[in-house]
Amino acid sequence: MAKKKTEKSVMDRIAEANKPVTTGVDEKDIKQWVMIYIMGRGYKVPADLTILTAMEFAGYRFVRGVGCRQGFCGACGTVYRKAGEYKLQTGLACQTRVEDGMYLVQIPFSPAKKPIYNIQKEPYDVSVLLKYFPEIARCVSCNTCSKACPQDIETMDYIQCALRGDFEELAEISFDCIRCGLCAMRCPAEIVQYNVGQLGRRMYGRYGLKKPEHLKVRIKELEAKKFDKELDVLEKASKEKLVELYAARVREKD
């Protein structure tokens, strides 16, 4: 009995400690407050929240401008300015801590054009990028796109790679792109950088990288039904047999 009691309290203690992130912070627990301005209107919010959670604290329920909440999906691009500064900054609402005197607005959607193509039929050279994105030739190298990127990608550099037809370098530089669209929204030349990066990376993956030989061999083996008999046996095996096979596994060397 005594043991069970401990277990229950462990779960309760874990739940209690997690309350700030599962059901929201309690006002009485807040030690430090800051003032933020959501589309111009001031709200007093706890200092250790992100822009996203601070807006929720203030009473906003998101249906736009929110997605994974962990910096992977690019739904919560936000433009802000700090009090006393003239500079507009960009960031992800879910990954940026609020600061006192922050003026902010979310940009949850970019009305950018996405060209239609079939990568199986396109030539692996610079012409494919110029055909679908002729506007890249208008890049004035102002670097505003790179400055806007919440992933700190050297966006302008990969657009230059696109102009040179350097797919490998383009893929490497643009790889961490989460397609939030902030680069395109800031670009004076109307380039949709993240779509250029997408086509470039797919072309490099399809034509620049070779499909591994061991994969090709395995596909042929599957087509020849090489593993069917073994799997027939496993599929029908008793639990006891499977337990035995599981225990007998030999771990590959590190």
Place this chain on the structure above:
Amino acid sequence: MAEKYIEGYPEYMYKLIQKVHKTRSKRKDYVPEAMTPEEREDVLQYHPDFAKGGKRKLKIGVNKGDIAPDEVVDLIEAYPLIGKKDVDLSRVDYSPEILIIGGGLAGTSAAIWANMMGVKAEKILLTNKLRHGDANSIMAEGGTQAADRENDSPAKHFIDTIGGGHFTNKPDVVRALVSDAPVIMDWLCDLGALLDQEDNGEFVEKWGGGTSIKRMHSCADYTGLEELRVIKDEFENRQIPVIEHYPVIELLTDGNKVTGAVLWNLETGEYKIVKSKVVIMATGGFGRLHIRGFPTTNHYGATYDGVVLSYHAGAKLIDTDTVQYHPTGAAYPVQIIGFLLTEKLRSSGAQPVNIDGNSFVFPLEPRDVEASAIIKECYVKNKGVNTPTGLRGVWLDTPLIEVKNGEGYIDKAFPGMKRMYERFGIDMVKNPVLIFPTLHYQNGGVEIDPWSRTSVEGLYAAGEVAGGIHGKNRLMGNSTLGTMVFGRRAGIDAAKFVKKTKSWGKLTLNHVDKYVKMLKDAKIKTDRRAPIILPEYRGKAALARMIDVF
């Protein structure tokens, strides 16, 4: 505040980190041994699934008597959002042959494969609760399993998977998973996905917890992001119709088989009626239910909608009693509590370490075992580190990764992780990070067969919403794999099904009437309604003064 911070940590935590630095060289070549089956059994008593309380039996429906977490039962035993009186089913807005609900890896793959099998793009419709691509898929960091090396085989993958699931997985479904895995890798290569390769042109393949062979493929620590953005781009090029911010609030049936769905505009509140021959449910999992009060790695929209809707329509569920807690969620700083730290960190050499600087568990146990060992270390052995917000955690010794793999490795292999910590002033190359288990995955779900078919005609399920694949515990790298394998299979089989099915079924909400009657017969009195669509995180003070006047 007066609190002094050093390298992103409060001073007292920074002092404790020095113990981790001190023991590193000793731990480099010493790792605790993997547990025996008996030791695993013993430590699992600390797993939230087995700890007392927090769950109960389902009182109604096909799975009556099965056990599930309270948060899940609360949604099953809740009244539907709409009834016959609320909607006009005579005016149909869309009539695709195949309706896909959810645009993560599973739903998007299903659409592409249905199209490749000859279903015209305009005969497919993909609907999303938020944006197309807003899904847990995009947050998958570590990788995708596939047995494609000479020393590996689908059979070895099968045994690892079914053993990891405690022999409760459906064998025929596991067979589909492991046999198709190399096919999926081949498809990803053809689509131009950038899978990590060694200098010799082979795939980089790493350990996953609970596997006997290194077969985890990755795209740095943005695996799901790369897979999804490539597959979504392919989907867009095929010009398959898609609607966003339109969650499904109820399925439609002819009384038995599924014949369509009611969509609801998240911004305007207007509903739309869809008539279809097939519905593919690909709505993901339930992390946002915060089961047992745990934080989650999951997407904002992971609220169990797909299972609730399928259950209304009479679909059978499986393995509702287990939940996957990822061993390594962030425990500090507060802004990232519960966020995922990929298992690949441990397969690259990072070790869990306690407050004294000692390692206490083999780093690559199956997830339920590893998570239990961490909970035990923190709350039973009291060897955890307390954070300023009251959470406990243990260290994940990330600097050890570079000791083992060379300088600069973290930058190359974990750009996403490194960036996340840098945003909060922490350098994971130099210092360890604090972790605690976090709610990660819905092991069970709507039961499927090897072709993603559910027990209800016209209803398929793929991805996390589907059950049977992983049994009672999923292995790393089998989730992204499962989404694409069963998404593809759903698309292929649905294409065959719509070709041979000439007639369209009647649109009714009779199943909802039946469901409400079941609730009443079981004397379930509640004002709970489901699906919930989105979680509630608004501030309590603001909510308390909100009034509805407009």
